[in-house]
Structures are given as structure tokens and as C-alpha cells.
Amino acid sequence: MISIETRWLVQDLLNEYALTIDHDELEAWPDFFTDDGVYKIMPAENRRQGLPGVLVLCIGSNMMRDRIKVLREANEFNIHFDRHILGMPKLEPLGGNLLRVTSCYSLFQTDQEGESRLFNVGQYEDIVDVGGPRPLFKERVVVVDTCAVPNLLATPI
């Protein structure tokens, strides 16, 4: 039985994660993960074929901090503003302090001319640790339905 309070805390985690990216506070993005947390963006077509190929893989929050640093200081990418629209999550107990949380998202990107386009749609497959002062992602696998990435994928989903 997952308490209403835990459900709300997980819901807050999902919401704040998305708003943090949408507000371009990318430096705070790794703070949503445990230190050994894993972040992976994976094309759904690879998943369906049982292939491990990824688009992005960060093992540990240090690697996530590195990715943001590289984005800020080295990468050149399309100038855009992100907007995540989240679906309601499904929560399942995994034993201990861990929950499996599954939810869907749509990610729109808006350019400087104010034109918005659907950039990516897919599903978050999370393992959330609710044992600490606030829930954190132990694993967040982003399975992208939109395998055909328009232009490029720079900012996290």
C-alpha cells in the first residue's frame, strides 16, 4: 500500500524535475538523482529489438553534471525553450524504499520566433528511492517513441 503522502511526494518529484528543465536550471537537474543514479535515453525501437543501444547514458550524478557542463561550455545546439507535459504516473512498490514509477510525457520545443513543435514523446520508466528526506531517482530510463530525433537532442528530457 502506497500512502497518499508518498504519492504526492513522487508527483512533486516528477513535476519539479520537468519544471527545472523547462526553466533552464539544468545545473540542478542531477540533484533529482541519487549519487549512483542512472539516467538513460533509449530509442523504443532498440528496446523492442532487445538491443542495448542508447542515445544518452549517465551512470552516477557526476556524469550528469559533466553533461550539463559540456552543454554549457562546449556544445553548440539549436536555441530553444523546452516545455514538458506530463501524464499521471503509475506507482508500484518494489520492496524496501523503492518504487517503480511509470509515466508518459510530451516535450515541445519553442524556437526564438515563437514557433512550437512537438520534439519528443515517450515514457519515463523510473525507480524512485523514497527512503530519504525527499524522493530521488535511482534510475530514470526515458524510452523515446520519437526515435527519429528532429535535428539534435541536447537538453535532458
Place this chain on the structure above:
Amino acid sequence: MLTPDIWPKNDYSRVPFFLYHDTSVYEEEQQRIFRGPVWSFLGLEAEVPEVGDFRTTFIGDVPVIFNRAKDGRVHAMVNRCAHRGAIVRREAHGNAQNHTCIYHRWNYGLDGKLLGIPFQRGVMGQGGMSADFKRECHGLEKLRVQSYHGILFVTFSDSVQPLEDYLGPNMSWHLKRLMSKKVKVLGYQRQRIHGNWKLYCENLRDQYHGSLLHQFHRKFGISRVTQQGGAALDPRHRHNISYTREGTDSTDAALQAYREQGVAESELRLKDTSLFRYTQEFPDDISLAICSVFPNACFQQIRNSLAARQVRPRGVDDFELYWTIFGYEDDTDELTADRMLQTNMVGPAGLISMEDGEAVEIAHRATLADPTAFAVIEMGGGGSIPDEVTFKASDIPVRGFWSYYAELMGCEAQGGIR
């Protein structure tokens, strides 16, 4: 129909912008290039190991199916029903003993032969196809396939030169090197770039941009202009291999070279350096090799990240870049894990490749307005094209691409170099 006078210079150091935007040029390219006397990259043998394994793809904008037939060989056919022109095999991949068009259930073998059509002799004595209808004349259009050490190439042409001659000695050597062991496919990546496909072919042959656009290279010392490297071309200069040798420069030399050019440096350090863990797996010191084969392919070794890239044009201002990531069957689990980590560097989200999508799109957008203006391709000098370029600040192989392009399109410049 393009004419020789479209080229301001006979060394192809000027490229008129309309070539990226004119739809009639695009249509002619489909005919003269993709369906012309070239070998295009189709896929890997490792993708269709068993009899009946099939994958669907595009050569130029023609839908193509390839599969392994009962004779053990890979066959490729145009994926278009001989009846009414519908796509026959709609799935991206699978295993089947034959292919049936859903429209009227015309059925084809793995070799493309038409096996059966419903109601060929009519129903209860009525209808049916004409008495002189010959099934053997209505198979799927067959293409010629050849495997080069596990890389499948395909051609629509009867007159194209033999594959190994087409590739030339340098490319043959590099592809053999990359395919020296049995390959294991690890996954796919797709990138949709809103620009003309040739802008990407140029990008592949332009080593000049490498450490300038992709700053991750330089800031972390993976590939710098001061490292030993360069380009190797085929005798006709249509293909190109850009390579870098590991451990051939010093950080001081690199910093000085960039500082002299006023290019900013930074004290960027990664918190986690496992991304840079590198296992030397070839019997040479080449750590980066980008092997671009005219017209639609690139085979890459970027440290331990191995991939094939296929360019699939989707109209004059759109193409898909289709990446097949692979390792080898005898890889240890650690090496496979490292290949996955290094995948962070390549593909649409790659730390050293994401910029290419943006570069193509901004070039495509701004060249639309002025069709007779032209791009300048002169880094490394103009004039003749050498088979080897031993320095990295060069875009000479881009001129090689255009020289061969002009030949196929029937518009070689007056006295054009080759």
C-alpha cells in the same frame, strides 16, 4: 539539367547555393546518383544472420527490402509491389519466408520472384488475369548486392565498376580493418535533419570544422588540429577517410596553436572520466577514423564507438541519418559497457556530433535566399586534389565530392579537376 557553367571555378572551390534547394536537381540526383553507377551502403550482414531475416531501408528515396534467402545470400529488392506500386513489406525488420503485399495479396519469394497472385485464373471460370500474363515477368525489381567483409553494398547499375575498385585501396583497407571480426549490432539511432543531404556529405569530408564546431574534442584533447592525422582519398576523390592518430601531440602545442588563432580555451575537466576509457583494439594507433563512402555512407571508429551511418534523403530539404551502432561478437561485457558509454559522444545527442545537425540546418536555411551565391571551399588550398592530405585544417575532400558529383550529374566544369 545541370550545365558545366554552373561552377564559378574548375576546382569546385565554389558551390552555388541552388544545388541545395532546387527540386529538379534533387530529382535528377535520384536518377543519376542513387540509381546511377554507384555502390550504396545497404546494411550489415550481421543484421540479417538467419534465412528469412529481413530489414527495410531506403536507397536514395527508393524503398528497399533486403533479406537472407534460402541460398544463404542476401538479396535486395525495391520494396514496391509489381502490381499497383504499394509498399510490400511494411515492417522495419523481421523474419518471414515470403513477402505479401496487403493490397491484393501478391506474394513474393525471398529472391523477389512473384510466387502467387490470388484469383490469377479467376473465380468459377470468370475474371482472372489475361491468359498471357507471365508471373516471371512481374517480380520485385532486383538490385545487385555485394558484401564487403560484412558490409552490404547495393547498386541499381549494370555498368558500375567492381566494388573493390569503386572503394579504392585506402577505403578498402579501412573497411577491412573495421570489419576484421564478426560484428554484433548494439542498436540504432535516427536523426532527422532539415537540410539538403549533400550538406551532410560535405560535413563528413570537412576536417576543418572538426575541432572548431565540436569544441568538446579540443577542450578535452580528444582530437586537435595539432594531432597527427589527415585525410586519405580514393583515386577518384569521391570517398574520404579522416583519421587521427592517438598520442601524437602535446597539450602545450595544442593550446598554443589555438591561442594563436584566438580560439577560446577553457579549463574544462570532467568529474567522471570513464567516458575516456579507451581500449586499443586495432593493431595500429588510429583512434579516430571517419570513412565516408559516396554517396550515402559513413563508417566510423571514434575510439571504441563503432557505427555505420546511412544517409536517407527525404526530399530536397530533409534527410534521415540512420546510425547502426555495433561492436564485435567476442567483446567482453566491459568493452560492450564502454562502447555504450562512448555512445554518449556520437549520434543526435552526441557530445561531439550533435552540432552537425545544427550546422546543416543553419546552412540550409540561409542559402535558400540567394541561389546564385556560392559557398567557398578553399581550406588547404585550391587547384588539384591530392590522394592524401597530411594535415587536419583542410576541406580538400569536399572538393573531391563535388568533382565526382559533377561527373555523375553530367556537368563537369570546363577543364574540371578530378
